Amino acid sequence: MTQKPLEGVRVIDLCVVWAGPFATMLLGDLGAEVIKPENPFVFQPMTRGAMARPPQMLIGASIAWAGGLPHNEVGDRPWDYNPTFVSLYRNKKSFTVDLRRPEGLDILRRLVAVSDVVYENNATGTMEGLGITYEWLKAANPKIIFVRVPAYGSNGPYAHARALGVHLEAVMGHSLLRGYDDADPSSNTAIYSGDYLAGAQGAFAVMTALWNRDRTGEGQLIEIAQAENAAAMFTQAIMDYSLNGNVQGAMTNRDIDGRSPSGVYPTVSPGTAATSDDRWIAISIDTDEQWSAFGQAIGSPPWATDPRFAANAGRLEHHAEIDAHIAAYTATQDDYELMHRLQAAGVAATPVLEASRMFDDPHLRARDFFKTQTQPASGAYEYVGPLWKLPGTPVEYLQPPVMFGEHNDYVYRDVLEVSDAEFEALKAGGHIATEYDASVP
Secondary structure: OOOOOOOOOOOOOOOOHHHHHHHHHHHOOOEEEEEEEEEEHHHHOOOOOOOOOOOOOOHOOOOOHOOOHHHHOOOOHHOOOOOOHHHHOOOOOEOEEEEEHHHHHHHHHHHHHOOOOOEEEOOOHHHHHOOHHHHHHHHHHOHHHHHHOOOOOOOOOOOOOOOHHHHHHHHHHHHHHHOOOOHHHHHHHOOOHHHHHHHHHHHHHHHHHHHEEEEEEEOEEEEHHHHHHHHHHHHHHHHHHHHOOOOOOOOOOOOOOOOOEEEEEEEEEEOOOOEEEEEEEEEEEHHHHHHHHHHHHHOHHHHHOOHHHHOOOHHHHHHHHHHHHHHHHHHHHHHHHHHHOOOEEEEEEEEEHHHHHHHHOHHHHHHOOEEEEOOOOOOOEEEEEOOOOOOOOOOOOOOOOOOOOOHHHHHHHHHHHOOOOHHHHHHHHOOOOOOOOEEEE
């Protein structure tokens, strides 16, 4: 069997929420063995859900991607099938240990000694509070690669500020750039793209560090401040201010380079003549020739042949007027049918899909984007699979979303080779478990 790209690499996942777990998921997809230590006495919010044992009433009040559970029931093991967890914990192994106690920390030290990478994205100071520093890790394994992904870095005035992706984008000013020009930024919905950018960058950093270690024999400490990394989301605004002194504001759905028209327009609900709040199509015109082709594709209405709009400068000047015309037309159209018609004419257009419609998207189906996996606690469901295909090496989806403590025997007995007596002592001490302690809410 062909070896997977990162087969033989062992990663210790000390991550929380999204930015870190996404990176280690990518590494697991590429064949790395990702082992996640989990504490039976400490529930890390937003990693396996909002709380270990949520009341049933909370399920109905939660947004689906954060609190939706199978059949809308809490069940016996909600931490194993919370959507924020199952979306990020495929191809990983879970074992339990209480790192707050000396014997638990010693277990981690022994695991570090036989691993290649330690990855964490906790609030600054969390690892130090447990005694886990780069120096401590190097003492256990001189060649270890330690990746840290704090929100704002490990020093400076924001070092100890806690943040999720939505906080990052607000502090950085991204929220001011992506709203509507007639609405206050507080009306923006939250997005978390900074988490995924940090995860992708972190996975890449691990691979370059492994390449460097193969060449030099040396491990290293890598720090990725999520805020600095996420600045790539709006480099145009940073450059405009740095070079020209301009402070950019919200530009709605307009094109950043001034091509017109460019926007998102309403379409009809399937099987009806009514416009839906959940059906939209994005259309972008790059050239005068595309504008002409667009007009022909929609039946050459008089406004599409108006000489005022023949050149981009005129269309840009009258963007709002054109938008109103396009919206009136698209509001009578099916998004996919219109997409195919416009693309055939050489015009960039695509439906804007809310998450549930992805499962019916023919392109994603053709790319084998979804994989059916069965987890004992929740049953069989379709999940997003690995995000790429490689011609020479497999990228596989072998381990479904991991259950809490599922690999205790493997880690303790096979990897660490603890004795039966030590295993039983750790189990009696509460380190080895398959569910959270009853005192954990």
